[in-house]
Amino acid sequence: MKVEIFIPCYIDQVYPETAFNSIKLLQKAGCEVVYNPAQTCCGEPAYSAGFWDEAKQMGLKFLEDFSEDCYIVTPSASCSGMIKNGYNDLFTNSTAHNRCRNIQGNIFELSDFLVNVLKKDYFGAELVGTAVYHEACSTVGEARLKEEPRQLLSQVGGLELVTVDDEDSSCGFGSSFAFKFAGMSAALSEQRVQSALTAKADYIISTDSGCLMQLQSYIDKHQLPIKTKHLADVLTSGWANI
Structure with a gap:
């Protein structure tokens, strides 16, 4: 199964080993993992602080950096939650509406994807x-x-x-x-x-x-x-x- 991985900015900057371990874990689960180095932030910090215009710009980049026809997995529930829920405020009835809805249906937090999509919970740890x-x-x-x-x-x-x-x-x-x-x-x-x-x-x-x-x-x-x-x-x- 091919999956795209989204590495949140906190993990990228502070916990890079968690990013590598997330990829290794998905690979051990049988996935082909694709990482787009152009990815940045989902926009959640700006959105939570009330800067919705800035959050929308970051969200648009996220929608451009990921595909509509592939699972997207992230080791962060706050980021997957932002995309699934916060993006409704930013992109409903916009030109990005349909693309946003497709990507919202594709994104999963790591434990959610492993247990509920792949149906796997043992990795020999x-x-x-x-x-x-x-x-x-x-x-x-x-x-x-x-x-x-x-x-x-x-x-x-x-x-x-x-x-x-x-x-x-x-x-x-x-x-x-x-x-x-x-x-x-x-x-x-x-x-x-x-x-x-x-x-x-x-x-x-x-x-x-x-x-x-x-x-x-x-x-x-x-x-x-x-x-x-x-x-x-x-x-x-x-x-x-x-």
């Missing part, structure tokens, strides 16, 4: 330790994904996934929210990390790199004994020759 899963707001709210990431993590050898009461609490990132409400943002990060530490977790795992960047910054600042990992990095852990 091994990661010894205890982890909590952080439900990114976009994963649940926009992508409507709850069990898919957990199903994939349950197949990782050596990994014990523990449940905490606030696993669906916000990390405090929220794109521009972290800048506009820095104090509240920091408090949310502290609550999320401390909850994972109380559960004696070695890792906080999520599908969204924005959340991981937010939580890891708090961890690094306070030099805490816990790490964050993207789902794609977990699902490729322990592979030989990775």
